[in-house]
Amino acid sequence: MFEPNPPVDLSSGKYLKLWQGPQHPGITGNMSLELTTCGDEVVDCKTHVGYLHRGFEKLMERRTFIQNFPIVCRIAVPEPTFNEYLYAAVVEELAGIQSPERAEWIRTLNLELMRLASYLMWLGGIGAAFGQSTVYQWTVTHRDYILDLFEEMTGARVYHMYIVPGGVRGRLPEGFEGRCHEVLNRVEKLLRDVEKVLFNNVVFKARTKGLGHIPREMVDPYGITGPNQRAAGFARDLRKDAPYLVYDQLEFDLITATESDTYARAWVRYQEMHQGIRMLRQCLDRMPKDGPFQARMPNVLHWQVPAGETYAKAECTRGEYGYYLVTDGSEYVRRVHVRGPSYTHAIALMEKLAVGTNIADIAGLMVSLHTYPPEIER
Amino acid sequence: MANPIELLQRFGKNFAISEIHEQKADLTFFKVPKEQAVRLLRELRDDAGYTHLAFLTNIDWIEKGIFTLTYMLHNYDARHSLGMHVDLERDNAEMQSIHGLWAQAATYQRELREMYGIRFPGSPRLDEDFCLEGWDQIPPMRKEFDTAAFSLERFYSREGRGTEDPREHMKGLLYPTHTDEPSSGGQ
Amino acid sequence: MSLKDLISPFYVWQRAFEKPYTQKRPIEDRPGAPRYRGFHMNSEDCIGCGTCETICQNHAIDMVPVEGLEQRSGDSGLRPRFDYGRCCWCALCVDICTTRSLRMSNHYAWITEDPDAFHFTAGTDAMPWNQNSLGYRRDDDYHLLVHERIDMQALGAEESVAGFDEVMKGYTEEQAVLEADRCVECGICVATCPAHMAIPDYIRAVRQRDYEAGLRLLYETNPFSSTCGRICTHRCETVCVMGYQGDPIAIRWLKRAIVDRVPAERYREILGDEVVENGRKVGVIGAGPGGMSAAYYLRRQGYAVTVYESQARAGGMLRYGVPSYRLPDDQLDKDLEYIRSLGVEVKFNTHIGRDVPFRQLIEDYDALFLAVGLNQPSALRIQGEEHPRVLSGLQVLDDVASGRDPGVGSKVAVIGGGNVAMDAARVSRRLGADVTVLYRRRIEDMPADPEEIHESQAEGCKLVQQAIPVEIKNAASTSQVTIVWGEAEMIADDKGGRPRPVLQEDRMHEETYDCIIAAIGQGGQLDFIPAEYRDRIEFKWNKFVPGEYQQTGLPKLFVGGDIANSRADAISAIEDGHHAARGIHRFLTGTLDG
Amino acid sequence: MQDWPVRIGYFLINLTIVGLYGMLLSGIVARTLAKVQGRIGIPVYQPFIDLLKNLGKRTAVSHGAMFYLGPVFRLAGGIGTLAFVPVLYGSEMFSNFNSAGDLLLAMYFMFFGQLGMAIGAGESGHPFSAIGVARGLGQMTAYEVPFALAIIAIVVQYGSLSINDIVAAQQGGILNWTLFTNPLAVIAAMIAFLGMTGYSPFDVTMAPNEIPIGPPTEYHSSYLAMMTMNRAVFAGAKLILFMDLFFGGATNLVELVIKTWAIYMVAVVVGAAFPRFRVDQSIRFFLRYPTLIGIAAIGYTQAVLLP
């Protein structure tokens, strides 16, 4: 379904080559866009990634199964937990380990908190991309409250390294539920404020409505997943379609929209934050308070996982996050492939959507697709 | 929706499908020869509802001398994924491009070109740098490339390190004369 | 454009009238959470096993020697040195730490301008966070290692007292692999093992089910693997790092797991022992573990070895001192026969000094290894100990091993707390006697193996602690004997030594038994060495004090075994033999002078 | 009328006061906006430190004479504007070089600075500067339309091109202010003022996210310091001009501070609430409602005030 953008004759003098990034505040993360502009209009866009390439998949092939556990979370900086969970999920599946129920609840709590934190950061990002940096200040601060919870629960702010193959690394601290509820209330109040300030804002609407429209029929051929897909009217969510962890026991609504533009995508994410808070409250109330949180493990120093291959996926904030693991029965991973949703959102889709937009909208468009370069290049 | 095994058997009439392996309820792997792969992908997409390409990647089986491409397809209605394996010769690996089927495949193929050296003729921007820049070694994801040795050689490691094995250390400390094993049968 | 959309954004100004979110003094007021994974701390419990280094995927940990560290048994003397240019604070090192000495503080700030400065040895370097009480610890219910030993099938107490069948049945292959899997391969045990066996290596061989490699590893240092796999005193297990939080690895049983799976016929082929005669002769006195071990390693070097043994069968104390329910004869023979199959000649029933003069040996052979062991029971040194119903433990065991009836009767008192005492007690149990063991100190002070103590209790032996024999008297019947013993109090030693039992005169007991088995230790008998040689040899308490490579003041004479070391167990004797073999080889090839 | 040297001396005093006040104002505004964002914000004296820091930067890369002259023109524009705006009504010392046609001169200088800057920034060769310049000029042209209309309205209303006369006409009570006598013109002018100050939603010229900072992308060290100074002077001059034209001027420094601060806060209040418009949107915006209001103001003046 790949249709190349129409060729541009640079020698005609009508066009200007413009590099956005990597040193550019309007770019999410460290990547760059090579824009060809005609006046204020973008006529061609090429993405350049790899500024964050660390060769994770190579590094993981030379580490043992337990040694990979600290490294995977580094793949997506603002949202490391999904990596931890998915890595644990694929390893557990191939090793035949079932993590205990309590661990599954704690993992769900962890993932949903992460989703909320990540969305808060994103919400600030979309505000800042369109010039409303006050929202950015507010949301990043509230994200920090969630990071405090993470620090308390996992022992670290950013790279939690908490969901370990076999379960989780520790029980919830004393009084955690209460503090978590408190933070959720604060975040909920903030979200209502943000709705007033950002979503009911004439300028924001003027900027975002109609920007970056993704036609419905483009969704599958471009591999678009997650909120970007739901904003185009597809009611698809892995938490509903292929429930993992304890999502089948939680009540939440699937949020969709039909306009499929930047505003619709923002609105879907905004609503999902409310759903996330709803799920978190259920988690806190219904989680088992005792019992094991780690399955019986072999000695991890020379842990050999039987040969096999599998693919596990989870619904992260951007869409389908997946781990494809191939083992050969040795102490080392044969091959890991990390499927990040940004891979297609930030490259194939971005290159397509950028054409015809105003240069000033590129940053906002990119934020609206919610891309994280590190998961593209890994 | 037919169950995946039946589906694969149905396709098996026209395609040489082998090594069907049901990993879990919603994930089945199978293998197909290189020549038939793209045609099968197209039919799976158009006729069987596998409209979503989750990823395309490669496994290096250096000891068997092959690359195994994995195409992960997903059917949203059936909520089922198919992992399609295609074996390539490791030397001079080349595969048909599927960027016409899925737009994001072009990026995956660029990555495979760079990381493994697999060629996908016709794929856009295939030979441009993807993640690397000015790379002058063999493609890094190939198993024979030793990243630690390369890192040490090119980027160095900071001085001032040095470790001792507890066992050897104690040997040297506590029973040094118990270590010299004369060669067997020697004079 | 609705009016609401125009007005609503001004809501933003409400925030201006609220308290700012800003932390006034973030650097001071925000310590890390109680569970924060900050900088590393290490306590004195660290033994330098290096498991943290093994698991670190960043190679951020170096094990380095630390000055001024007290040398302890089972402590490598190394400590982890962290490179904070590598560490990612994943805390796997904390999780895996076998002694739980490694922890993390909630301290997180380290700023310098020198990139080479980010190194420190946790626990011994003075770091600002060493006193922090908060920080990451491993949760009690979270494990990366398996702390419980895999149980071995064994005879029940009733079955075992019914006969002399081997009690421990050995691991199945699956069990052995699981048990071997627990090992962290730190190698701390190697130093503690008197023979310095390649323990982690052969455990890995078990894990990989490669028994041939395992056997080769065993025979590098110990030709009595089958024996040691059953009755070794396993000092290694006392220092095993897995013992700090759970059960130590069953190292002894894993050794047995290897030899049990290799038939004796294949030994030669697997070990590849090819003897190339080198034309020199070495004599060995005593066919116990020490002597035979020396014989094996010397033979491998091509020496013609002749062993002189006073008894009718080889094995020494292993044969005559260890009952067959612990070490079946065929297993001992498996080891011994392999050594003899290499061409080691054993002359049985030959007493040195009586049948062959010592002088002749020293003149005939290029070198001589002496390991006669301790075969003289120590005296109780109380009144009446020459009573005919007072037997020696060794005698009882010897009789049983040789198939004679020691005639212990049905009510037996055993005096002593060593392995011989326990064996004598358990043998008596098997002969149908009701057994009481009297020991001067507490049960935890007993020198016997804990397993033996435990099993003897399980088999119904009654252990009386802090019981000091005072006098032995004639009983009413001549086939019986009466012992008077007093209770003892443990008095702490002022000089810091272990507590000393002190007899309490007012609490005396008197009991009559069918026999009393004295097993309080053994001494050596070295009368066969002529005085002219004795002058040149260093002795202490009638034992040899060997020099380097087990050599004595008589350059040709090397000694080992119980008669030359204080540990008095099989594995030490084996190492003495091996070490003497090294020494003899060096001596005869000129790299070790007399 | 005093001697020129004295007037120049007075002007320099004015310039210093207005410059310092402008800097201080930027500090205060930053702090106010920080409050909205839930922060404490910079110390109010931070802009001075930043200014000194930029002056103290040592290397300076130049892209040619025009590049160098850009900030100079810009500063000249700021100073020029101020030169023809009487700061305090009725004060000899604070009257600057006001004369019969000073309103025109002041408006000329407002453009002059921008244009000079545009040439200089264009010379830097940085595409973002060029885009920023294009956007800035486009937006400026757009907001100048309602502003010019409003000026025309009050010029017609007061029948004078002298700012002093206009201020004089507004004396004698709050109801004499243009704000109340000709509210339509003030509304048009104040909307244009939002565009002039460069706060949201009209800050796309200098937007950090869309184009890293726009025209000043390449400017640094003393060039940047010069531009910062200009921003202070220019902001002060603009505020005083607006105050003079629409809010009855000021007769003492306290009144001046209060009024200019209040005028400035209009832009800040709006700025904090809205994201920014794209340049085409803001041009469209200025050419729509404010222009209509401006035309209405002229009509109102002609029809209601003059007869």
Added chain:
Amino acid sequence: MDTQKYALGPLLNEGLSAEDRDLFSDARPVPYEPYPVAVVEKFVNWVRANSLWLLAFGTGCGAVELNPLMTARFDAYRMGVQMRPTPRQSSVFIIGGYASVKTLKRIIRSYEQMQGPKFVVCLGICPINGGMYWDSYNTVNKFDEYLPVDLYITGCMPRPEVLMAGVLELKKKIMEGRADGANRYVENFDWYKANQKRVIKDWNMPDYNW
């Protein structure tokens, strides 16, 4: 290290094609001499220390903690810190963790475009000794071989609190006049350049990005 080297002739700009070479400056950077009057220098150092403008370039994962730092919770603005989107106006370059070879090239470019005095602060473990990616084929291990570094803050990630402490430390260093990384760069220019070119294989930019 020969301190005289920087005085050697013009740069060769060998990475550029012949026609491009004319477009770029071949001048060597020069070190900065302190102001002749000590008090002035001291004052200027104080000013510099209290107006730290960070270059908004998230080179690695460390950038994620710059968000809290520059927002309401920690509010580094009150310390005179602010983000600048263009290197020309920034004085502090925060290396947010690991530098991949591809990014290193952009880092060098941005750094050279910054106007002195300029300071480099490295966050996290990766610039110190490779960190988590010590064996990666695409990240450099010792960042100080490529650019002069004034301050290292270890941690993964360093928390915003530590970043603030780092800012204070940097201020102290600047006020004491010891933050001379930019001068070291100039004085050992050839050494740094050789190191940079050793790892960046497609050197297609001028030797000094003025």
